[in-house]
Amino acid sequence: MSCLDFEKLIALDVEGDLPERKAAKLGQHLKACRNCQAFAERLQASQALVKSLAQEPADEAMLEEVRQRVLRGIAAESEPHRFQAWRFALGAVLVATVIFAAVTLWRPRGPLHVARASRPQSRERLAPTAPRRGQDALATAGEAAALRPVRETSKQAPTQAVRPAPTAPEYSRTGTDRASLVFRSRKQPRGSLTASVKPPQPAQLTVKLVTDDPNVVIYWLLD
Amino acid sequence: MESDELALRMTGSAPEVEGSGSVEEQILKRALAGDRVAFDRIILRYERQVLMTAWRLLGRREEAQDAAQEVFLRLYRYRHHFDERRPLLPWLYRMTVNVCHDLHRKRRQDDALAAGEVDQAKLAYDPAGEITRSEQRRIIQAALKTLTEKERAAIVLRDIEGLATKDVAGILGSSETTVRSQISTARVKIRKFVDTLERKRS
Numbered sequence: 001m002s003c004l005d006f007e008k009l010i011a012l013d014v015e016g017d018l019p020e021r022k023a024a025k026l027g028q029h030l031k032a033c034r035n036c037q038a039f040a041e042r043l044q045a046s047q048a049l050v051k052s053l054a055q056e057p058a059d060e061a062m063l064e065e066v067r068q069r070v071l072r073g074i075a076a077e078s079e080p081h082r083f084q085a086w087r088f089a090l091g092a093v094l095v096a097t098v099i100f101a102a103v104t105l106w107r108p109r110g111p112l113h114v115a116r117a118s119r120p121q122s123r124e125r126l127a128p129t130a131p132r133r134g135q136d137a138l139a140t141a142g143e144a145a146a147l148r149p150v151r152e153t154s155k156q157a158p159t160q161a162v163r164p165a166p167t168a169p170e171y172s173r174t175g176t177d178r179a180s181l182v183f184r185s186r187k188q189p190r191g192s193l194t195a196s197v198k199p200p201q202p203a204q205l206t207v208k209l210v211t212d213d214p215n216v217v218i219y220w221l222l223d
Numbered sequence: 224m225e226s227d228e229l230a231l232r233m234t235g236s237a238p239e240v241e242g243s244g245s246v247e248e249q250i251l252k253r254a255l256a257g258d259r260v261a262f263d264r265i266i267l268r269y270e271r272q273v274l275m276t277a278w279r280l281l282g283r284r285e286e287a288q289d290a291a292q293e294v295f296l297r298l299y300r301y302r303h304h305f306d307e308r309r310p311l312l313p314w315l316y317r318m319t320v321n322v323c324h325d326l327h328r329k330r331r332q333d334d335a336l337a338a339g340e341v342d343q344a345k346l347a348y349d350p351a352g353e354i355t356r357s358e359q360r361r362i363i364q365a366a367l368k369t370l371t372e373k374e375r376a377a378i379v380l381r382d383i384e385g386l387a388t389k390d391v392a393g394i395l396g397s398s399e400t401t402v403r404s405q406i407s408t409a410r411v412k413i414r415k416f417v418d419t420l421e422r423k424r425s
Contacts, residue, residue: 007411011407042418046363050378052363054383066274
């Protein structure tokens, strides 16, 4: 090892960072090398200077300034959270308003629309039960009452009431729908029954009633 | 509580409170829970170590203040992730080194070397022929600037802050062997810097 290599060992040994085995080797070299001895002495002096920095008093004004800056920084960082809380609250209010408005303005579509929007697959699904429902499914009093005029009309003008099925027959999905259809057809002949009710004519009003059976369509002629 | 705080600041260690851990632990716990007053006490307790370490690492007062501020702000930001059972000081040292590294990277690297040369020229002028204590410190401060960033961090933590080599290795995320090598190189460099200065004087 050269003196240059021993300098590094001296630099560690001066603060006790050198392992014993290497320290012993260095000790032997120092006994023989005056240059390294001198370097070790000078290194101890510079180390004393370095370590004296630890005793250097901190500038109190500097410390206070840092502390104030940190506290201000913490306060500033808390501000956005408060702002975010406000934004969150505002957003929640807006969402609630939109939901309220949607619920208030929303009008559920009536059964007639269901009937009008009926599609072939609905017919297929209901087809097996349709003939039975046509006569028997009118179990409730409401349904019976609703269809009473139809039966009467059928008796009065059977040849006119029963016609061949239209190409795109309209029918109710359920018996309840049909009852609603009939009920509405009485109250709103010109409103939601636009598709079923023929345009009013000066002399005669014709009401078209749809049954579960797509082959049976009842027309009610009113004077 | 006042006397506890005084004890904290003077001795650096907190008195034990029977059955409830040290006062320092309690203050740290409260500070990490968001108590501003407790956090203020934590700053009071550790600001000297953080600021002076940053000053040694950066060599500039204003930057050291910026670094110290950032270290405590990071502690506040990440307080929920801090394990209160672990000692705070090593974490603060590690954060100080990291923040100073970031600041150092932002500053152009040749700046530090140039500053060291300027200081050396200034220090070489000594009309009285004697080196005062404050001047000695300036010499060492200038010598620190001639070190690499890692060497400087190792020597500041080991020799100035007085930490054990093992702790320095833990803070810097290096092996003890690496830290020993950095310390050794740094001490030799400092000695040679002072030798050069003395030769100029004579």
